[in-house]
Amino acid sequence: MTVHAIIGGTGLTQLEGLRIHQSLSLETPFGAPSADILRGDYAGREVLFLARHGHPHRIPPHRVNYRANLWALRQAGATAILAVNAVGGIHAAMGTGHFCVPHQIVDYTFGRAHTYFEDDLDTVTHVDFSHPYDETLRRRLIAALAAEGCAFSGHGVYGCTQGPRLETAAEVVRLERDGCDIVGMTGMPEAVLARELELPYACLALVVNPAAGKSTALITMDDIERAIGAGMGKARAVLGRVLTA
Incomplete structure (x- = not known):
């Protein structure tokens, strides 16, 4: 039986409606995950839930221990990962409140621990990352x-930047020229670490603001928080449908 893990990003540090049976405080070879892993029932199905930025929301994107998070989820029994991410919209279709199920990613991050395959290896390991998201999970998200x-x-291309600052307008021009449709700070190395652990992984991205230069208004945290508040209820409903499909 598939055991889905939900990784909640900004605005989803708690999974409202999750009936918690167990809180797992785990250690991994890569340190501690962002928070305890919660095991419980959601929409009538067993799930694992992890707050990517901790609970309360306190860990910035470049400081998230992505390796510990994915390792701990697999250790807890996860066999598939549904990641929820708040992003900025670059493509004209990606307005505030729009959802995107990306099919590709471009990694602009640096200095993050991004692989399990680096120390005490018997042989060098390369994983195929041509298609970073699991197509079956993507289709289930789309249907939901x-x-x-x-x-x-x-579909869409997720550009993952370092953060925690937002991008400059010139950087967004470059991202758009590179083919990115949305921009966020947490899509990598999370996706590739899931691939290295052979965990199917897909992303549900909620656009919470226009990317820099895509609006004449300043980007404010108040506006972002309002968009998150309006969208995360829909995200929870979508996740519920995926679990029961």
Whole structure:
């Protein structure tokens, strides 16, 4: 049986509706994960939940221990990962409140521990990352978004930047020129670490602001928090549909 793990990002440090049976405080060879892993029932299905930035939200994107997070989820029994990410919209279709299920990613991060395959190896290991997201999970997210009547795009390129600052307008021009449709700070190395652990992984991205230069207004945390508040309820409903499909 598939055991889904949900990784909650900004605005989803708690999974409302999760009936918690167990809180797991785990240690891994890579240190401690961002928070305890919660095991419980959601939408009538067993799930694991992890707050990517901790609970309360306190760990910035470049300080998240992604290796410990993914390792601990697999250790707890996860066999598939559904990641929720708050992002900025670059493509004109990616307005505030729009959902995207990306099919590709471009990594602009630096200095993050991004692989399990680096020390005490018997042989050098390379993983195929041509298609970073699991297509079966992607299709289930797309079907759930359609069933919920959400505005969404079933494909898109996620540009992952270092953070924690937001991007400059010139950087967003470069991202757009590179083919990115959305921009966030947490998509990598999370996706590739899941691949190294052979865990199917897909992303549900909620656009919470126009990327820099895509609006004449300043980007404020108040506006972002309002968009998160309006969108995360829909995200929870979508996740529920995926689990029961």
